[in-house]
Amino acid sequence: MASVTVIDQLKKTQILELLEQGKRIDGRALDEPREISIEINAIPKANGSARVYLGDTDVLCGVKIQPDRPFPDTGDKGLFMCTAELLPLSHPTVETGPPQPHVIELARVVDRGIRESHMVDVTQLVIEKDKSVVGVFADIVVIDYDGNFFDACSYAATAALLTSKTPTWEMVDDQPSVVEGGEKQLPVSTIPVSVTMGKIGNHIVVDPNGDEWASMDCRVTITTDSDGNICALQKGGSDGFTQEEINECGDMSVKVGAKIREQLKSAQQEYQQNG
Numbered sequence: 574m575a576s577v578t579v580i581d582q583l584k585k586t587q588i589l590e591l592l593e594q595g596k597r598i599d600g601r602a603l604d605e606p607r608e609i610s611i612e613i614n615a616i617p618k619a620n621g622s623a624r625v626y627l628g629d630t631d632v633l634c635g636v637k638i639q640p641d642r643p644f645p646d647t648g649d650k651g652l653f654m655c656t657a658e659l660l661p662l663s664h665p666t667v668e669t670g671p672p673q674p675h676v677i678e679l680a681r682v683v684d685r686g687i688r689e690s691h692m693v694d695v696t697q698l699v700i701e702k703d704k705s706v707v708g709v710f711a712d713i714v715v716i717d718y719d720g721n722f723f724d725a726c727s728y729a730a731t732a733a734l735l736t737s738k739t740p741t742w743e744m745v746d747d748q749p750s751v752v753e754g755g756e757k758q759l760p761v762s763t764i765p766v767s768v769t770m771g772k773i774g775n776h777i778v779v780d781p782n783g784d785e786w787a788s789m790d791c792r793v794t795i796t797t798d799s800d801g802n803i804c805a806l807q808k809g810g811s812d813g814f815t816q817e818e819i820n821e822c823g824d825m826s827v828k829v830g831a832k833i834r835e836q837l838k839s840a841q842q843e844y845q846q847n848g
Contacts, residue, residue: 585773585788592776598784599628604825606768606780609728609836613736613844621737621759623840625729628782629719631663634711634729638739638759640700640749641708651698652708655684657715657726664718682767682807683713683726686796689804690765693734697760700742705749707739709759720786723794723807727767728837735761735841764837765804766830767796770822772810777818779829793819795826799834803827 588598597603607628616622621636641652657680659667687693698707711730715722741755771781771789778785781792791810798804803823808814814822 581787584784588785588788589774589776592773592778597778599782603776604779604829606724606829606833607782609833611728611732611836611840613732613840619733620739621733621735623729623732623736625725625732627721627725627728627780629717630715630722630725630783631717632713632715632722632725632729634713634726634733636733636737636759637710637712638737639708639710640705640742643699643703643706648703648706649696649699651693651695651706653684653688653693653695653711654708655687655711655713655730656680657683657713659715659718659722663715667718678807678809679722679726680713682723682794682805683711683730685807686727686765686767686794686805687711687730687734690763690796690798692731692761692763692765692798694760694762698739700749701744704747705742705744707742709734709737709739718783720781720783721769723769724767724780727765727796728833731765732837732840734759735764735837736844763799764834765796765798766834766837767794767805768826768829768833769794770825772812772814772818777822777825779825793822795823797827797830801827801831 610626612624615624616635619635620638624633661667661669713726737759738756739759741752742749771792790812794807796805
């Protein structure tokens with residue numbers, strides 16, 4: 574997010590020395606994500622929402638559902654779109670103004686993971702074919718940044734969508750009109766989970782924290798669906814991965830993703846039971 578400083582270099586040296594001993598700066602195992610906390614319905618007036626803490630990275634997602642015009646070539650499908658923003662107060666390096674490239678990439682990575690997994694069944698979001706469909710918009714805000722906003726934002730968006738409720742519309746006088754008492758769960762078919770891994774020297778770590786993120790040579794974010802199939806991959810950073818390392822990252826994304834998926838399911842079930 575910012576240029577490398579002398580302090581960053583000193584931290585990287587310390588991190589590398591620990592990794593050579595099989596240790597991490599915060600005491601985690603190399604394949605261990607930080608603790609995840611999920612708060613459902615963090616924005617009561619939204620159609621769905623969730624606040625996620627991934628370690629000290631704090632993210633909020635709200636879902637807005639409303640009638641919209643379909644795309645010309647997909648009149649038989651609803652819309653899904655994801656946006657992301659880092660608040661200037663989230664980190665000293667974040668500035669006001671137009672979105673920076675890393676923020677644009679963030680929104681695309683989260684959007685792609687959800688879209689390519691076919692989590693939201695957009696075929697069920699048609700009011701009238703070629704004329705009016707339901708649009709689902711997930712807006713994500715990073716409140717406090719301490720590394721790996723990709724996964725924190727992905728978990729917040731997924732949790733919000735899992736618990737979203739959508740009104741039902743019908744066409745009246747050529748306009749979509751809400752059907753009273755027609756609220757229902759947003760149709761979802763799978764639970765995508767992204768896992769981001771950073772390469773520092775010759776070592777690969779899951780869910781890099783802020784210091785590790787600043788020390789990475791490269792990173793890869795891999796999203797899997799509920800069946801363990803890889804549905805999206807995004808690589809970043811100046812260095813590269815070997816084929817063997819990518820295979821290792823793929824295996825870790827399935828293993829770690831399965832555990833995180835259970836946490837998302839538990840949060841969904843608890844909210845539905847109490848709601």
